[in-house]
């Protein structure tokens with residue numbers, strides 16, 4: 001396991017009177033998979049949006065390899081937002097290609113990457129369909145492909161497994177493992193304890209905007225598991 005590539009250091013954020021984050025602090029090392037666990041409204045999405053830079057923190061800092069995270073690194077984050085956010089009336093393959101092109105990938109390579117992801121998720125037959133015409137589970141797979149298509153240096157995924165069928169969960173788990181093994185830090189939020197246990201090296205439990213526990217996933221298997229269950233139940 002490498003150093004502390006991505007550091008979230010005492011990040012606070014308020015929405016009016018709501019303290020969404022209170023000195024949120026954790027780090028994700030190179031090659032690590034970090035599971036972000038907490039009940040509804042705990043602050044997971046807010047943290048991810050601040051890492052991505054679409055939301056500004058009131059105080060605190062996000063650092064990438066020791067430096068305040070800059071635009072370049074943020075462009076290299078593969079992000080899957082909770083609210084999703086693709087174009088419902090656009091063809092599935094066109095959409096993936098468009099996103100790849102936005103990341104500066106040349107047309108031929110963009111097409112190859114789109115085809116590869118569609119194949120992996122068993123969606124080759126649906127490539128010309130509008131996103132809207134796909135089941136929610138399949139839309140989710142396209143959203144994941146969109147987060148991965150530019151071969152990101154960091155992965156930040158908000159509830160990536162919710163609504164996926166078992167085959168897609170396996171594909172996705174394998175992808176995250178491979179990414180982590182290649183040195184890409186991965187953060188994902190989840191309410192699915194079994195997945196968190198299976199996939200993550202480290203887990204953080206967040207409650208009311210703060211990290212209340214953070215450590216190796218092995219700790220889940222002893223006394224702390226009950227605590228995780230309580231947090232996930234929210």
Ligand code: ATP
Pocket residue numbers: 015018019020038039040041042043044045046047082
């Ligand atoms: P969930 O699992 O339900 O997605 P979460 O852990 O991702 O929850 P956040 O969405 O980050 O939590 O929300 C943290 C807190 O900030 C909650 O109390 C939420 O109601 C509040 N909040 C989030 N976005 C806004 C907003 N735009 N305006 C006001 N309050 C907000």
